[in-house]
Amino acid sequence: MRLPPWLQSAIADFSPEDLLVVGMAVVSVLLVAIAAERLWMMVRVYRSLRHARRLVAVARTDGVEAAGAAVPGVPGPAAPVFRAGLDRALGRV
Numbered sequence: 001m002r003l004p005p006w007l008q009s010a011i012a013d014f015s016p017e018d019l020l021v022v023g024m025a026v027v028s029v030l031l032v033a034i035a036a037e038r039l040w041m042m043v044r045v046y047r048s049l050r051h052a053r054r055l056v057a058v059a060r061t062d063g064v065e066a067a068g069a070a071v072p073g074v075p076g077p078a079a080p081v082f083r084a085g086l087d088r089a090l091g092r093v
Helices: 005-012 016-062 064-073 079-089
Strands: none
Touching (some): 016 064, 016 079, 064 079
């Protein structure tokens, strides 16, 4: 199998320093992806906690049953935690 000339020259000119640069670029991309994912998760949790303040206000004014009805409107990963807490407060668990 014959390689194209541009690929042959790229392979011939490849050095250990180039491997180091490629490795650093890959690690940088992975770190940025992990940081972006963590930032997105923090935004989701913050949104859930903002809705939790409203949920606590509903529980304070209208009762725990009304707060239990409002739990499905809570976005993000904190909704199951709120559901479990309200079920425990109502004695269902």
